[in-house]
Amino acid sequence: MGKILVTAASGTVSSVLVNILKETNQDFRIALRNLDKAKELGWDGLDTVVLDFEKPETHTDALENIEKIFTILPNYTYDFIQNFKSFLDKAKSNGTKHIVFMTAMGVEHNEDAPLRQMEKHIEESGFNYTFLRPNWFMQNFVKFHGAAIKNLGGIYLPAGNSKTSFIDTRDISECAYEALLDERHINKAYTLTGPEALSHFEVAKKISDALGKDVQYHALTDEEARDLFTKIGYTNEMTETMIELYNFVKQGYTEIITNDVKSILGREPINFDKFVIDYLEFWK
Numbered sequence: 368m369g370k371i372l373v374t375a376a377s378g379t380v381s382s383v384l385v386n387i388l389k390e391t392n393q394d395f396r397i398a399l400r401n402l403d404k405a406k407e408l409g410w411d412g413l414d415t416v417v418l419d420f421e422k423p424e425t426h427t428d429a430l431e432n433i434e435k436i437f438t439i440l441p442n443y444t445y446d447f448i449q450n451f452k453s454f455l456d457k458a459k460s461n462g463t464k465h466i467v468f469m470t471a472m473g474v475e476h477n478e479d480a481p482l483r484q485m486e487k488h489i490e491e492s493g494f495n496y497t498f499l500r501p502n503w504f505m506q507n508f509v510k511f512h513g514a515a516i517k518n519l520g521g522i523y524l525p526a527g528n529s530k531t532s533f534i535d536t537r538d539i540s541e542c543a544y545e546a547l548l549d550e551r552h553i554n555k556a557y558t559l560t561g562p563e564a565l566s567h568f569e570v571a572k573k574i575s576d577a578l579g580k581d582v583q584y585h586a587l588t589d590e591e592a593r594d595l596f597t598k599i600g601y602t603n604e605m606t607e608t609m610i611e612l613y614n615f616v617k618q619g620y621t622e623i624i625t626n627d628v629k630s631i632l633g634r635e636p637i638n639f640d641k642f643v644i645d646y647l648e649f650w651k
């Protein structure tokens with residue numbers, strides 16, 4: 368079997384995937400924009416390569432002798448997407464057979480969305496594909512909302528009182544591993560969710576109870592969210608995208624629970640209570 372390339376390897380999902388590939392002694396290459404991160408992440412001595420989607424001159428070396436790729440689309444700007452497409456086209460002409468691509472829950476309902484456009488490009492290029500479409504990540508409550516939870520005892524979002532079947536990203540990494548190694552997942556698309564749908568009020572209560580400290584969810588209006596996102600440095604485009612995504616949440620589109628994680632991993636997805644226990648130190 369040929370080699371696996373993990374792109375954006377320092378990312379939340381990719382980095383755990385790398386560790387699973389390492390533990391199971393698979394033949395793989397780690398692609399990073401900055402190789403210093405390999406040392407920080409404990410990947411000294413492994414096959415690493417510089418890959419920046421926006422620098423086509425880095426694509427060739429990264430793709431040498433690669434049969435399968437795990438990738439994400441980290442940025443949705445027009446120029447970025449053109450470079451990402453060039454990367455995929457180069458992979459095709461270099462002989463890569465299978466792309467495992469993480470997009471997002473619901474992309475199949477919006478043919479114009481950049482993530483869906485890239486799914487279609489992969490299909491039309493004739494790759495074997497596996498699309499992993501996860502719901503909102505549990506780990507967002509550490510990575511994006513962790514500081515506010517820790518310092519202000521608050522979660523500030525325009526998510527209303529709707530429920531979301533949050534997924535633990537460690538399950539996505541495991542699904543990506545299975546998709547890369549098991550041919551049953553070729554030419555399949557999966558919607559990955561957690562085992563239960565929770566409102567942000569319920570999320571705040573679970574974190575609060577486990578921490579033994581008051582944590583409240585503040586349901587923002589779109590206008591309040593616009594002010595907050597701008598204040599913390601989001602571009603106008605990012606702000607509007609987030610408001611739009613949270614409008615889908617408010618309309619109930621993210622409360623669906625699927626069986627796809629269980630069908631891939633043969634076990635129930637990680638629930639929110641376990642996520643909170645495992646990450647408790649981050650909020651202390």
Ligand SMILES: NC(=O)c1ccc[n+]([C@@H]2O[C@H](COP(=O)([O-])OP(=O)(O)OC[C@H]3O[C@@H](n4cnc5c(N)ncnc54)[C@H](OP(=O)(O)O)[C@@H]3O)[C@@H](O)[C@H]2O)c1
Binds near residue numbers: 439469
């Ligand atoms: N957060 C959610 O709730 C959620 C839900 C569903 C889907 N998603 C999707 O998940 C994806 C993000 O995945 P993630 O959270 O695992 O990643 P992440 O932690 O946000 O990390 C992004 C990764 O992309 C890399 N990257 C950025 N620009 C790059 C470039 N020009 N060339 C190569 N690599 C580049 C970063 O590298 P550096 O370390 O060098 O910056 C980093 O490794 C997005 O497509 C998002 O839409 C997110």
